[in-house]
Amino acid sequence: MNYDDEEPQPLVTIVFLANDGKTIEVPAGSNLLRMSLRKQGGIPFKCGGGICGTCRCLLEEGAENTAAPTKKERNHISDEHLALGYRLACQTTLTGPLKVSWVPLEQRKKLPSGQPDHSTMGPRLLAKEGSS
Numbered sequence: 048m049n050y051d052d053e054e055p056q057p058l059v060t061i062v063f064l065a066n067d068g069k070t071i072e073v074p075a076g077s078n079l080l081r082m083s084l085r086k087q088g089g090i091p092f093k094c095g096g097g098i099c100g101t102c103r104c105l106l107e108e109g110a111e112n113t114a115a116p117t118k119k120e121r122n123h124i125s126d127e128h129l130a131l132g133y134r135l136a137c138q139t140t141l142t143g144p145l146k147v148s149w150v151p152l153e154q155r156k157k158l159p160s161g162q163p164d165h166s167t168m169g170p171r172l173l174a175k176e177g178s179s
Protein backbone atom coordinates (compact mmCIF):
# COMPACT_ATOMS: atom_id res chain seq x y z
CA MET A 48 0.00 0.00 0.00
CA ASN A 49 1.37 3.39 -0.95
CA TYR A 50 0.59 6.54 0.95
CA ASP A 51 1.03 10.00 -0.48
CA ASP A 52 3.66 11.87 1.54
CA GLU A 53 1.46 14.96 1.60
CA GLU A 54 -1.58 13.14 2.98
CA PRO A 55 -1.70 12.44 6.72
CA GLN A 56 -1.31 8.70 7.18
CA PRO A 57 -4.06 6.92 9.11
CA LEU A 58 -3.11 5.68 12.57
CA VAL A 59 -3.16 1.97 13.29
CA THR A 60 -2.91 0.12 16.59
CA ILE A 61 -0.20 -2.33 17.65
CA VAL A 62 -0.82 -4.48 20.73
CA PHE A 63 2.35 -6.01 22.21
CA LEU A 64 0.85 -9.12 23.78
CA ALA A 65 4.19 -10.26 25.23
CA ASN A 66 4.59 -6.89 26.95
CA ASP A 67 1.46 -6.95 29.11
CA GLY A 68 -0.69 -5.90 26.17
CA LYS A 69 0.98 -2.53 25.77
CA THR A 70 -0.92 -0.70 23.01
CA ILE A 71 0.37 2.07 20.77
CA GLU A 72 -0.86 3.95 17.72
CA VAL A 73 1.47 4.47 14.77
CA PRO A 74 1.12 5.73 11.19
CA ALA A 75 0.16 3.09 8.63
CA GLY A 76 3.19 2.12 6.59
CA SER A 77 5.43 1.94 9.67
CA ASN A 78 8.05 -0.72 10.30
CA LEU A 79 7.06 -2.98 13.21
CA LEU A 80 10.48 -3.18 14.90
CA ARG A 81 11.13 0.54 14.47
CA MET A 82 7.83 1.36 16.19
CA SER A 83 8.59 -1.18 18.94
CA LEU A 84 11.91 0.54 19.59
CA ARG A 85 10.46 4.02 19.46
CA LYS A 86 7.59 3.24 21.87
CA GLN A 87 9.28 0.59 24.07
CA GLY A 88 7.19 -2.28 22.72
CA GLY A 89 9.84 -4.78 23.75
CA ILE A 90 10.33 -6.96 20.67
CA PRO A 91 13.85 -8.47 20.95
CA PHE A 92 16.30 -7.54 18.21
CA LYS A 93 19.96 -7.54 17.33
CA CYS A 94 20.87 -6.65 13.73
CA GLY A 95 17.76 -4.76 12.63
CA GLY A 96 18.45 -5.90 9.08
CA GLY A 97 16.87 -9.32 8.56
CA ILE A 98 20.04 -11.27 9.26
CA CYS A 99 20.04 -12.57 12.85
CA GLY A 100 16.42 -13.71 13.27
CA THR A 101 16.24 -12.35 16.83
CA CYS A 102 13.12 -10.28 16.11
CA ARG A 103 11.09 -13.35 15.09
CA CYS A 104 7.56 -12.77 16.32
CA LEU A 105 4.04 -14.09 15.87
CA LEU A 106 1.28 -11.88 14.50
CA GLU A 107 -1.61 -13.31 16.47
CA GLU A 108 -4.10 -10.98 14.84
CA GLY A 109 -3.80 -8.74 11.82
CA ALA A 110 -1.25 -10.70 9.79
CA GLU A 111 -3.30 -9.71 6.75
CA ASN A 112 -2.53 -6.07 7.61
CA THR A 113 1.12 -6.31 6.60
CA ALA A 114 3.14 -6.08 3.42
CA ALA A 115 4.27 -9.35 1.83
CA PRO A 116 7.21 -11.14 3.52
CA THR A 117 10.62 -10.08 2.27
CA LYS A 118 13.27 -12.41 0.82
CA LYS A 119 15.20 -12.09 4.08
CA GLU A 120 12.17 -13.30 6.03
CA ARG A 121 11.79 -16.25 3.69
CA ASN A 122 15.38 -17.19 4.48
CA HIS A 123 14.50 -17.44 8.19
CA ILE A 124 10.90 -18.58 8.27
CA SER A 125 9.29 -21.50 6.43
CA ASP A 126 6.21 -20.96 4.25
CA GLU A 127 4.23 -22.97 6.79
CA HIS A 128 5.27 -20.69 9.64
CA LEU A 129 4.72 -17.56 7.55
CA ALA A 130 1.18 -18.79 6.94
CA LEU A 131 0.73 -19.16 10.71
CA GLY A 132 1.74 -15.52 11.21
CA TYR A 133 5.44 -15.71 12.06
CA ARG A 134 7.45 -12.73 10.80
CA LEU A 135 10.67 -10.82 11.37
CA ALA A 136 9.63 -7.55 12.99
CA CYS A 137 12.50 -5.65 11.37
CA GLN A 138 11.20 -6.66 7.94
CA THR A 139 7.49 -6.15 8.58
CA THR A 140 5.59 -3.11 7.31
CA LEU A 141 2.12 -2.75 8.73
CA THR A 142 -0.86 -1.40 6.87
CA GLY A 143 -3.47 -1.96 9.60
CA PRO A 144 -3.91 -2.98 13.24
CA LEU A 145 -2.20 -6.06 14.62
CA LYS A 146 -1.45 -7.97 17.81
CA VAL A 147 2.05 -9.40 18.19
CA SER A 148 3.73 -11.82 20.60
CA TRP A 149 7.19 -13.36 20.81
CA VAL A 150 9.20 -15.81 22.86
CA PRO A 151 11.48 -13.93 25.29
CA LEU A 152 15.17 -14.51 24.59
CA GLU A 153 15.70 -16.28 27.91
CA GLN A 154 12.97 -18.81 27.03
CA ARG A 155 14.33 -19.72 23.60
CA LYS A 156 16.11 -23.02 23.16
CA LYS A 157 19.87 -22.83 22.99
CA LEU A 158 22.09 -23.80 20.09
CA PRO A 159 25.18 -25.94 20.86
CA SER A 160 27.10 -22.64 20.95
CA GLY A 161 24.92 -21.48 23.85
CA GLN A 162 23.26 -18.75 21.78
CA PRO A 163 19.43 -18.57 21.64
CA ASP A 164 17.92 -20.48 18.72
CA HIS A 165 15.64 -17.89 17.12
CA SER A 166 14.08 -20.47 14.83
CA THR A 167 12.53 -22.49 17.64
CA MET A 168 8.79 -22.47 17.90
CA GLY A 169 7.08 -20.58 20.66
CA PRO A 170 4.44 -21.89 23.04
CA ARG A 171 1.58 -20.26 21.15
CA LEU A 172 2.57 -21.98 17.93
CA LEU A 173 2.84 -25.34 19.69
CA ALA A 174 -0.63 -24.79 21.16
CA LYS A 175 -2.04 -23.94 17.71
CA GLU A 176 -0.49 -27.05 16.16
CA GLY A 177 -1.76 -29.21 19.02
CA SER A 178 -5.32 -27.95 18.62
CA SER A 179 -5.65 -28.84 14.93
Ligand code: FES
Nearest residue numbers: 095097100102137
Ligand atom coordinates in the same frame (compact mmCIF):
# COMPACT_ATOMS: atom_id res chain seq x y z
S1 FES B 1 16.71 -7.87 14.27
FE1 FES B 1 17.97 -9.30 13.20
S2 FES B 1 16.59 -10.22 11.81
FE2 FES B 1 15.39 -8.66 12.72
